[in-house]
Amino acid sequence: MQVNIKPITIFTANLGSGKTEISINFARMLHRRGEKVSLVDLDIINPYFRTRLAKDNLASQGLQVVCPPGHLVNADVPALTPAIRGALQAAEGYCVCDVGGDDVGAVALGAYKPFLPEGRFDLYFVVNTCRPFTRDFDGVVKIMRSIETNSRLKVTGLVSNTNLGRQTDAQVMVEGYGKVSEMAEKLGLPVAFMASPGSLVKEVAARLPGVPILPLEFYMKTPWEEVCGEG
């Protein structure tokens, strides 16, 4: 995926839009290029399916994951480690931040505004047009503006992540990209990139030539997917 990447990339979205999977895969992509990357879990909203749960897996691949220490991993407390500031201020390498859903989750991000000088970061708003509340322009604007208010930062681009979970096909993603592009144009923002399950990247790329695509490998799985698949 060829895009211009700033030292800090922050992903926000409506609850359940795929921020965590995108953050993980975005960090892995940078890591595979030989870059030094830290992945920051800023999710104080939802203790299920968040980055820290994939920490061991990611750490074994050499990725640095910044999240609360061991015994607090499953705690339902809004704990943020001091290591986050360090990751944001690192002189070299890249920092990828997974922010909790909605305007409520963006409050945590707002606390770090002093460490986010303009030009040093991109703040992306991830959109899945198959999710409740972000199915149309008005819904997206409402949530995006509330996130901007609470984080005290401006969104610099959209990410198209339209999907139907495991039932996603190329058509769903292509249609979603079309909708997100229209929204971005009205907002005067770029679509930074789109995401696609790895197995469908070729098909999507053929239908959307020139669009940067982040291939996704999934880390958050249900217990029946973990081992046997659903048959």
Next chain:
Amino acid sequence: MSKVLMKGNEAIGEGAIRAGCRHFFGYPITPQSELPHYLAKRMPEVGGVFLQAESETSSINMVYGAAGAGFRVMTSSSSPGLSLMQEGISYLVGAELPCVIVNVMRGGPGLGNIAPAQSDYFQAVKGGGHGDYKLIVLAPASVQEIIDLMQVAFDLGDKYRTPVMLVGDGILGQMMEPVELADEVTVPEIAAKPWAAGGLQGREKPNIINSLYIVPEDCEELNKKLFAKYDVIAAEETRWEEYRLDDAEIVLTGFGTAARIAKSVVDKARAEGIKAGLIRPITLWPFPSEVYARAAEHAQKFLCIEMSMGQMLEDVRLAVNGKKPVHFYGRSGGMVPLAKDVLAEVKKIMAGGAE
């Protein structure tokens, strides 16, 4: 119709709205907080009431009030919150008030943890509150089924004038799956409730909503009336899913998330030459006992899988009635059975190794 990607918790909320529920009272608790979060946004869009009470005890009593006034009403919580609601649930039963109560279960006992569990089965189907009563208990296993069963829950509640409980666990509440939703929200037709305290409306005598039966003879009459109703519910409303059961030598069983895991194990076992099948109760009460009794005629063994130390297991054993051995595999306290471990248990049982 269009496909929307929803979390289980959101689907409970949307399903309630589609079923005509416009009143929600609750108090947040993980792992069901997305449900009040969702309804806080959604209820104002459809002219409904979302109210965060100061506690679960208040929530369930607000439900009593709204149900008594004749509205379709819902509350939701997770395990410890449900423990707090039990008194109110017993009162709702005593006053024969329809409502829907949701429990997205988490690890216990005690404050436990926020991880998924199914250890409130006894609380849901064997009482929980005081007195002689049953709740209709629905146990969906997918996000689409949540949407579908919310309509069923409200309809059954109104039809039998009884509280209905819908149980899930943290995984079902948090996971996302596509659901089919009509593009427009239409309010379904809801039968009149001439018993409700919704104003005199031309009548001479007010309707009184009460669960106090101070004369023992009257209270016994209520119990007889309730149990006559339960007989009808058991005869007409029992729901279950059978999967590859016809020639099964080992029958796996479980509800909700555990059943979903068991189903994947059935396929895996079949691929390895073991004739496995599945019974998934959709109503935990009324329990589909007859299906187990029938299966016990041809199957050799049963394996009950739960996210608890074994609760539904007792009902399965009662239903199988000693005809065949019923084994158990469970994880508890917020741990989830892994399909590979369940498969290993199936192999061990079929090799005659497990007791």
